[in-house]
Amino acid sequence: MFACPNCELGLHKAQIPQGILWACRNCHGRSVGMGVLRKVAGAERASAVWQAAANAHPSAKSCPSCKRAMGTVLSGLDGDLELDVCRLCYLVWLDVGEQEQIEEPLPADPLAAQERKSAELKAIVQHYENESVFQGPDSHELWHVVPALLGLPVEENPNPLRRLPLLTWLMIGVISYISIKAFPNLEEVVKAYAFIPSEPYRGGGMTLLSSFFLHGGWYHLLGNMYFLAIFGDNVEEYLGWVKYLILLAVSTLAAHAATYILSPNSTIPHIGASGGIFGVVAFYMLEHPRSKIRFLFFFFFRIFSLRFSAKAALVYLMLFQLAGALGELHGVVGVAHLAHIGGAAGGLVLWALWGSRDN
Numbered sequence: 497m498f499a500c501p502n503c504e505l506g507l508h509k510a511q512i513p514q515g516i517l518w519a520c521r522n523c524h525g526r527s528v529g530m531g532v533l534r535k536v537a538g539a540e541r542a543s544a545v546w547q548a549a550a551n552a553h554p555s556a557k558s559c560p561s562c563k564r565a566m567g568t569v570l571s572g573l574d575g576d577l578e579l580d581v582c583r584l585c586y587l588v589w590l591d592v593g594e595q596e597q598i599e600e601p602l603p604a605d606p607l608a609a610q611e612r613k614s615a616e617l618k619a620i621v622q623h624y625e626n627e628s629v630f631q632g633p634d635s636h637e638l639w640h641v642v643p644a645l646l647g648l649p650v651e652e653n654p655n656p657l658r659r660l661p662l663l664t665w666l667m668i669g670v671i672s673y674i675s676i677k678a679f680p681n682l683e684e685v686v687k688a689y690a691f692i693p694s695e696p697y698r699g700g701g702m703t704l705l706s707s708f709f710l711h712g713g714w715y716h717l718l719g720n721m722y723f724l725a726i727f728g729d730n731v732e733e734y735l736g737w738v739k740y741l742i743l744l745a746v747s748t749l750a751a752h753a754a755t756y757i758l759s760p761n762s763t764i765p766h767i768g769a770s771g772g773i774f775g776v777v778a779f780y781m782l783e784h785p786r787s788k789i790r791f792l793f794f795f796f797f798r799i800f801s802l803r804f805s806a807k808a809a810l811v812y813l814m815l816f817q818l819a820g821a822l823g824e825l826h827g828v829v830g831v832a833h834l835a836h837i838g839g840a841a842g843g844l845v846l847w848a849l850w851g852s853r854d855n
Contacts, residue, residue, distance in 0.1 A: 500525060501557035501566070501580070501589055518560060523592065527560045530586045545569055545588070549581040561585040648719065651726045652788040652803065661729035663737050667744075668721050671769055675711040685710060690765030693756045708748050710767040720769050727780040728773075734783060739850060747775020747842035754838025758821075771835040775843030781810040782847045814840060 498507040500520035507518035507527060514535040518527040534542035552567025559566050559582035566580040566589060580589040678685040689706040692698065699706075711717040732740045751771020755762070781787075785807035804812065817840070820833035 498527065498560040499563070501560060502591070507560055525592060526590045527587050528590070530588065533588050545579060545581060546583075549583050552581060555580045557589055559585055559587060560589065561587060648722050649726075649809065650790040652790050654726075655730050655784060655787065657729055657733055659733060661732045663740060664724060664728040664732050667728070668724055671709050671711075671724075672717060672721060674709040675717045678710055679713075682710075682712070686712075686765050686767060690767045691752055691755075692765050693752075693759050693762040696752065696756050704749060704752055707752075707765075707767045708769050708772060711769070712767060716768060720773055723773050723777055724769070727777050730784065731776050731780050734852075735779075735850065739846075743775055743779060743843065743846050744772040746846060747839040748772035750775065750842030750845075751832075751835035751839040754841070755832065755834045758834050766832050766835060768832070768835075770832065771839035774836045774839035775846070777813070778810065778840040778843030779847045779851070781806040782844065783851055 498509075498518045499505065500507055500523060502525055503520055503522045505520060505522055507520055510517055510519055512532075515529065515532040517532060519525070528536075530542060530546060533545065537545075548569040549567050552569045555566040555568040557566050557580045558564060562582065562585050564582065564584060566582045566587075568578055569581055570578060581587070689699075689703055689710060691703045691707040696704075711720065728740075731743070735743060748769075748771050751774070752766075755766060781789075785805060787806040788803050789806055789809040790803050791809075814837070817833045817836045821837055
C-alpha cells in the first residue's frame with residue numbers, strides 16, 4: 497500500500513489523462529511515475545530530473561512505495577523546483593504548491609474527478625438495471641434459476657391466455673409418459689421406432705410419427721417439454737386445437753424431410769419432438785414479434801439476463817441452428833440441427849398461411 501511521506505496515511509489511486517497518480521486526501525500531495533512526469537513536464541526536463549537523481553542528496557521524505565529515503569533534485573523547471581525522487585521505484589513526490597509550477601499542471605482534485613466518473617458509471621448501470629436490459633431476476637422470478645441452469649430462454653411477461661392450454665398439457669403428458677417408459681430399454685426402442693434418413697418409410701412410415709414421442713434422456717425430454725409449455729400455450733389459443741395439431745404434424749414432417757434431403761444416406765436414428773416444437777416456436781415468435789425473451793447466464797456467481805424481442809431471438813436461434821447444421825453435416829455435432837431448421841421452416845410456412853400479419 498502506498499503511504500504519504502508527510503502524513504503516513506494511505507494514498508488513493510486516481511486515473512488522470514496522463515496516466516495514474518497517487519494522492520493524499522489529507523495534505524493533498526501527489527506521487528507520480530516518471531512516465532507521467534515526462535508527459536506533464538516534457539521529455540527533456542523529465543530526463544534531466546532522472547539523471548540528477550543519480551547524485552541527489554537524501555531527502556527527509558520516504559518513498560511512498562518502498563519507504564526508502566528519496567533524493568532531492570532541482571527539477572530544471574521554472575523557479576528551480578525541488579523534487580523528491582525515488583530511482584528504485586521510478587516515483588516523484590510533489591507537495592502542494594509544487595504541482596502548480598509544472599508546465600502542464602496535474603488535475604486540481606483527481607480523486608473528486610474519479611469519484612464523479614464512478615458515480616456517472618453507477619448511474620448508467622442503474623438506468624439499465626431499471627430498464628431490465630441487463631439484470632438479475634427479481635425475487636418473484638426466482639423460478640428463472642431453473643431455465644438458467646439448463647441454458648433455456650425465459651418468456652418475459654407472457655401473453656395472457658383466455659383459456660387453459662389443455663392440448664399443450666396433454667401433449668406434454670403423453671410425450672413424457674411414453675419417453676419415460678422407454679428409458680429402461682431405450683436402445684431396443686430406438687432401433688424399432690426411431691426415424692432413420694436412409695430408411696424413411698420403414699415400418700410403413702410409422703417412424704415418422706413414433707420418433708416424435710421418444711427422447712434420449714431426461715435433459716432432452718425436459719428441454720423439449722419446456723419449449724412446448726412456454727410457447728405452445730399461446731399458439732394453441734391462437735390456432736385452436738385442429739390447426740395446432742396440423743402445425744405440429746407439418747413441422748415434424750418438415751424436420752424429417754430436411755434431414756432426409758440433406759443427409760439421405762445417414763443411418764443415424766433420430767428421435768425427439770424438437771422438430772415439431774421448433775415449428776411452434778417459430779410460429780410464436782413470428783406471431784408475437786414484440787414479446788420479450790430472456791436468456792439467463794451466470795457471471796461471477798451471479799445470475800444475469802439478456803432480453804431480446806421475439807423477432808431478434810428467432811434470428812439468433814436460427815443462426816445458431818445453421819452453425820450447428822454445418823457441424824452436423826460434417827459429423828462433428830450430434831444434435832439434429834437440420835431437423836430444427838426444417839421444423840422452423842414448417843412453422844414459417846403455416847404462419848404465412850394463418851398468421852395475423854398485423855404485428
